[in-house]
Amino acid sequence: MKRSTLLLLVYVLIGWNVQAASREERGLESVTDTIINYFDNLGNSVSTKAESRSYQYIVSIGNDSEKLFNIVSYYTDTDSMKSFGYSRDSTASGIGWKYLGEFTTYYPNGQLKSLETFDIHALPVDSSYYYYPTGKLKMLVTQVESGQSPFVGIPMTKPYYLLYLDSIGNYLLKRGNGFLRLDYDDGTYIEGELKDNEREGKWNGWNMGSQYEELYLGGTLQSGKRFRATGEVISYDADTKELAPMPPLKMDQYMKAIYKNIKIPNDLVNQLKSEATLVKFVVNKDGHLSKFTYDKDVPMKIRSEITTAIQRIGSWKPGRLQGEPVAVSYTIPIRL
Template identity: 75%
Template sequence: MKRSTLLLLVYILTGWNIQAASREERGLESVTDTIINYFDNLGNSVSTKAESRSYQYIVSIGNDSEKLFNIVSYYADTDSMKSFGYSRDSTASGIGWKYIGEFTTYYPNGRLKSLETFDIHALPIDSSYYYYPTGKLKMLVTQVESGQSPFVGIPMTKPYYLLYLDSIGNYLLKRGNGFIRFDNEDNTYIEGELKDNKREGLWKGWNMGAFYEESYVNDSLVNGKRFRANGEVVSYDFDTKELIATPPIKIEKFVKTIEKTIDVPQHIIEQTKGESISVSFIIDKEGRVGHFKYNEDVHYKIRIEITKAIENLGKWNPGRVQGEPVAISYTMSVRL
């Protein structure tokens, strides 16, 4: 499946947020009203089609109040279609493209890889179909309601795995019971047993350059182990599987120190809209901060002062997933 929940989390309650990268970070190229992205085989941005494995066209459609984007991806070597769909504005959500309606993906040989459907809130609905490169059905998933979002009050859904088959058509799972494997485009995967649509027993996978194992009881993680290439084994449990990045001092003091450090003339402050400035930045695997991002209407002197104040406070404790440090983005508000 295309989405992985293992690498990054959106920390809504604490203000943590994974931001869509800026155009400069992604190496985008504009052609009239069309934006072109280029990606390597791991999904990382590259600058030209010649060094890419796939590329993406993004075209704005509709008016400003109901703007949509038609997003079409292609394989670079054959120019055959890789995916097709429509999305809301990624900058509005902060977590990337939010597809609505039908979204389809294709293998390099032109065969259908997946067909998914999303509602106006970009939540998966109805049934989703996944196929092998031969055209045989791989997996059938339907969505069932799981309550309402505590943040926006819209119905939430969760996947119910109806069928999973091997490449020659043998059933490995039926109605939420049996073996299943989730593959991602970056060659990461996780596989194990479902019981009544819940993870049970030992699950195995590969990501971030290492194998790992996780034990589940009734869909709850009991413990996990990562087997690093150097032979080291990293253990974790439910509480330590995913840890957010933390600043070098307590967050309340961190924010107050930044606000006290900023030195901007009053007439520039008066030009700003609102009482606070929103700034996003990335904390890398070593805890260094960078890739600062502000709204376009923020004065450049304010940007310089906030950026300098945050950088001067030093390294963070990096976020971790399954014991491994990961880059994560943080969004905060600074009052002037």
């Protein structure tokens, strides 16, 4: 299942672009048209299969106009399948892969872990099934429409929790009412009561290395607290739970400062296929910018000039999630 994360919209919906400056930094090997990724037990990239806990094959399928990528993951210890799905993109975002059609995951013992279905916009649709390692049903979720995205005009959905059972088959939740716990592969979780499919009362969870608790009323966050290992307690509410990173200047002034620093010959500008060049970069936890990425048809000299112009202006105020600074991907359009 997809976890709710900090989603920030600048010009388009932005996700984390995992493509680094070199294949070595990502722990990639290239075998003809196949990309192989290696990961540790937390999902971080590592360089070799020997130091990995899982690995992933990405294979392009179809022609350029209708290309798909088959993404298959395996457990390193047993070489048994961990997940199987298709994507229109060969890189993951901050909310995960943009899967299309059926996506399945498996436990190390070979038992089916989940079965989900995604539409052409990578949104979950229909019913999703989740299982315990014994093969018993854990959760049944269906998707219901929750409106339209104001940015791209596509229908948005939200999960409706039909059933949640414990490992021996006792019902803990039926038709959106009862106890629910959501566990994720990296060891994080959140749990609490649902009433009419909305969070109600106190919810507890663990992520980013510390415990937190949140109080809900009718699905709306009233207050939250994060308990750091140092003993510090960070409080937040619905308005401060997710804060976007902020540039050192107001955005209109920031863009003017970028354009003032860019000096690119017309003959290079004429090589661009689009009026706007989308620049993706990461605002890190300390506010410094890194991992600049561009469309592959943008000449290297233009990339370098834009990157230098942006970095000259300085660091940003980092984004925050539940009181903690987080790295966030950001995209801005540059019109040359």
